[in-house]
Amino acid sequence: MTQTLAPTPSAPSVPPPAPAAALRSAASDDGDEARRLAEFEARIARGESIEPRDWMPERYRRQLVRMMSQHAHSEIVGMLPEGNWITRAPSLRRKIALLAKVQDEAGHGLYIYCGTETLGVDRHELIQELLTGRAKYSSIFNYPTLTWADVGVIGWFVDGAAIVNQTALAKHCSYGPYQRAMIRVCKEENFHKKQGYESIATLAAGTPAQKAMAQDAVNRWWWPSLMMFGPPDDASPNTAELMRWGIKKYSNDELRQRFVNLTVPQAQAVGLTLPDPDLRLDESTGNWQIGPIDWAEFWAVVKGDGPCNRERLAARNAAHDEGAWVRAAASAHAAKQAARAQGAPRAA
Amino acid sequence: MYGTILTVGDADAQHDPAGRAASPASPEEPTPVEVADGQWALWEVFTQEAQGAPHEHAGSVRATDAEHALQNARDVYGRRGRVLSMWVVPTGAIRATTPDESAPFFEPGDDKPYRHPHFYKVPRGVRGL
Numbered sequence: 001m002t003q004t005l006a007p008t009p010s011a012p013s014v015p016p017p018a019p020a021a022a023l024r025s026a027a028s029d030d031g032d033e034a035r036r037l038a039e040f041e042a043r044i045a046r047g048e049s050i051e052p053r054d055w056m057p058e059r060y061r062r063q064l065v066r067m068m069s070q071h072a073h074s075e076i077v078g079m080l081p082e083g084n085w086i087t088r089a090p091s092l093r094r095k096i097a098l099l100a101k102v103q104d105e106a107g108h109g110l111y112i113y114c115g116t117e118t119l120g121v122d123r124h125e126l127i128q129e130l131l132t133g134r135a136k137y138s139s140i141f142n143y144p145t146l147t148w149a150d151v152g153v154i155g156w157f158v159d160g161a162a163i164v165n166q167t168a169l170a171k172h173c174s175y176g177p178y179q180r181a182m183i184r185v186c187k188e189e190n191f192h193k194k195q196g197y198e199s200i201a202t203l204a205a206g207t208p209a210q211k212a213m214a215q216d217a218v219n220r221w222w223w224p225s226l227m228m229f230g231p232p233d234d235a236s237p238n239t240a241e242l243m244r245w246g247i248k249k250y251s252n253d254e255l256r257q258r259f260v261n262l263t264v265p266q267a268q269a270v271g272l273t274l275p276d277p278d279l280r281l282d283e284s285t286g287n288w289q290i291g292p293i294d295w296a297e298f299w300a301v302v303k304g305d306g307p308c309n310r311e312r313l314a315a316r317n318a319a320h321d322e323g324a325w326v327r328a329a330a331s332a333h334a335a336k337q338a339a340r341a342q343g344a345p346r347a348a
Numbered sequence: 349m350y351g352t353i354l355t356v357g358d359a360d361a362q363h364d365p366a367g368r369a370a371s372p373a374s375p376e377e378p379t380p381v382e383v384a385d386g387q388w389a390l391w392e393v394f395t396q397e398a399q400g401a402p403h404e405h406a407g408s409v410r411a412t413d414a415e416h417a418l419q420n421a422r423d424v425y426g427r428r429g430r431v432l433s434m435w436v437v438p439t440g441a442i443r444a445t446t447p448d449e450s451a452p453f454f455e456p457g458d459d460k461p462y463r464h465p466h467f468y469k470v471p472r473g474v475r476g477l
Contacts, residue, residue: 051447053444053446053447054447055447055448100427103427104427107423107424107427110407110409110424111407111424114407114408114409115407117390117408122387123387123410124387181407184406184407188427188428330411330412330416331388331412333412333416334412334413334415334416335412337413337415338413
């Protein structure tokens with residue numbers, strides 16, 4: 001009747017990753033499976049939250065593991081471009097803000113790893129995938145942070161884009177643990193965006209050199225930030241399935257448009273220009289229309305040929321390796337404490 | 349800046365020669381909390397965010413023992429100063445109903461409208477009930 005909450009690898013009712021169509025035809029051989037799938041899809045249609053112990057199609061579980069682990073990895077790797085500037089922040093105020101923001105990103109990674117573990121995935125395995133370069137993470141973090149202004153623009157654009165994505169997940173995502181993690185993330189993320197925008201507004205109102213530095217950072221980060229939303233809807237292999245199962249409510253292009261509409265007036269307010277000669281307001285829809293995105297660049301970065309892919313992976317591995325003694329010490333300390341509690345003779 | 353990541357519960361203790369301490373050094377020395385799959389044990393975290401409010405599930409952490417779990421939980425779920433109190437519980441110690449059987453399990457409470465006040469009629473005009 002009852003069971004423990006310890007994560008169990010989900011029973012592979014459908015062993016290989018099956019496309020939805022194949023899954024359905026396999027299920028039709030098995031009335032119980034078909035009934036469960038119908039019940040599951042009815043729950044999604046009613047807007048119910050799916051919880052870890054509920055029955056779910058194997059394909060739903062796999063899509064969530066893929067999306068959530070990539071998201072968690074992105075939070076962890078995302079610490080690196082900004083962490084690069086902590087020691088060189090121009091004031092104590094900026095430094096404490098940046099330290100807190102980077103620590104938050106670590107926390108966000110942990111919230112999502114924790115959520116991924118509810119799907120019966122081993123966290124250790126996920127981290128090994130990241131360290132060995134088998135896992136994907138957001139391509140935006142493979143761009144370099146060349147000046148201090150990049151830190152501000154990351155908060156404004158990259159966290160701003162992440163908020164648009166994550167707010168949709170926090171409001172609508174069908175998988176409970178992911179949705180709840182996103183609520184937690186969104187509460188914290190607003191500070192990230194605001195501190196970045198404050199920093200850029202300050203530079204934009206500063207000396208000509210400071211304003212030029214801010215404009216240069218905007219020019220370099222604008223297009224990669226738009227690419228964060230993923231390929232256009234007609235070239236996004238996962239979108240239809242993710243939307244059908246209520247994991248995503250809006251398509252990549254819809255979310256990208258929302259971000260553009262929010263950001264254009266913010267750039268205008270501080271006198272910075274977005275590097276898109278085609279950018280114009282479509283009066284009929286109220287949307288800011290953008291020019292073509294260079295998807296060849298996006299795919300090159302995703303496939304490992306961005307400016308910093310190798311550097312990021314090397315830095316993450318170095319941090320992991322340099323932390324090995326801390327993990328070993330924590331294990332040794334716990335073993336010693338437990339031995340003392342048991343009244344065992346102290347080890348020399 | 350990597351200080352926080354170090355507490356990620358991903359200790360590859362069983363793979364790392366330096367991590368042997370995670371296993372009992374001798375049969376008499378107990379393992380603090382079961383270490384499985386080369387990583388520390390999983391703990392569920394509950395936080396109380398307002399005076400008088402119930403403790404609510406926040407998420408989980410991996411840690412070597414209860415004290416370590418509390419420290420990790422503070423760093424992961426208590427960075428904003430909203431937490432008044434925190435519990436950590438070994439995940440395996442929690443017993444839970446299963447979705448498949450929850451309907452019959454809770455069914456005895458479903459057909460007893462007489463346990464709710466609106467089941468009872470009161471003469472018109474009577475107040476304070």
